Amino acid sequence: MVNTIRGLGDSNAQFRVYIGNRPAFKFAKSSDQYVPLLASELREVGLACGNGWRKVFNVYAKLVFALAEQGPAASNVSQFDCWQAYRDKALLQADSDTALCFEPYQLALGRTNALHIIMGRTYAKRLHLSPDIVWLDNEFALDLASKLIVCPYFDYRQLSNSKIIRLVEIILQVNADKHLPMRV
Numbered sequence: 001m002v003n004t005i006r007g008l009g010d011s012n013a014q015f016r017v018y019i020g021n022r023p024a025f026k027f028a029k030s031s032d033q034y035v036p037l038l039a040s041e042l043r044e045v046g047l048a049c050g051n052g053w054r055k056v057f058n059v060y061a062k063l064v065f066a067l068a069e070q071g072p073a074a075s076n077v078s079q080f081d082c083w084q085a086y087r088d089k090a091l092l093q094a095d096s097d098t099a100l101c102f103e104p105y106q107l108a109l110g111r112t113n114a115l116h117i118i119m120g121r122t123y124a125k126r127l128h129l130s131p132d133i134v135w136l137d138n139e140f141a142l143d144l145a146s147k148l149i150v151c152p153y154f155d156y157r158q159l160s161n162s163k164i165i166r167l168v169e170i171i172l173q174v175n176a177d178k179h180l181p182m183r184v
Contacts, residue, residue, distance in 0.1 A: 006103045007034045009092035013099035014114045017060060017154070020123035022102040023049040036094035042087065052155070056100075056119075059154035059164070061087030064098060066168050105129070105148070115171065116146065120153040139163070140170060147174055 005027070011034035025045050027035045037045075046054030065083035076096060080086040090096050105118055105127055118124045121139065133143040133150070141150035151167050152158035159167070 005033065005035050007099050007101040008037055009034060009099035010036060010094060010096050011099070013097050015064065015097055016099045016101050016114050016116050018101045018103075018105050018116065018118045018123070019056065019154075020120060020126070023053050025049055034099060036096070037092045039089060039093070042091065055156060056154045057087060057091065058083075059156065059159050060098070060100065061091050062161070063154075063159075063164050063167060064091065066164050067171055070168050070172060114147065115174065116148045117167075117171075118148065118150045119159075121150060123153075124150040136170070140166065142170060142174070144174060149174065 005022075008027075023045050025041075025048055027037075027041060042057055046057065061083045064077060065080070065086050068077035076090050077086055080089065092098055092100055105116060118127065118129075121141075124141065129148070129150075130143055130146060132145060133141050133148065135141045135150075139152050142148070149167070149170055151170075152163060
C-alpha cells in the first residue's frame with residue numbers, strides 16, 4: 001500500500017503543504033487517508049527514498065519554526081530549541097497540525113480554515129488553479145480568498161533561507177487579513 005495514502009501528518013491539519021510526488025516507502029501505519037509519522041519514520045524515509053525527501057522535511061520544519069518565531073506563540077513548536085528538534089520530534093506526527101498532502105489541492109477544499117501551500121510553480125500550473133490567484137513574482141503566488149499560497153519547491157536552492165522568510169511574511173499577511181487560526 002505504498003502509494004494509496006493521501007498524505008503524511010495530521011489529517012485535520014490547518015497547515016497543509018501540497019507536493020506533486022510521494023515517497024516510495026512502506027509506512028508502519030497503512031491507510032488510504034493521512035498517515036501520522038512515527039518519530040523514526042521521517043529519518044527512515046530520507047534514508048530509503050533519497051536526499052530530496054530529507055530536504056523536503058528539513059525545509060518544512062525550518063518554515064514552521066520560522067513562522068512560530070514571527071507569529072503568536074505556537075503550541076507545539078515553542079517547546080523546541082531548534083528546527084531540527086522540532087522536525088525530529090513533532091513534524092507530520094499525530095496532532096502536529098501539519099500535513100504533507102499528496103492529493104491535489106482541489107480535493108481538499110473542504111478544510112476552509114486551513115492554510116494551503118503548494119510547493120513548486122510547475123506543480124501549481126498543472127493543477128489549473130483559480131483565476132483569482134495572483135502571481136506576486138516568478139516564485140510566489142497568492143489567492144487570499146482561498147488561503148492558498150504557491151511557493152518554490154522545498155529544496156535548499158529553490159526555497160532558500162531568505163525565501164523562507166519571504167514565505168513567512170506572506171503567511172503572516174494572509175493570517176492578518178483572514179484571521180486564520182495558526183496553531184503550528
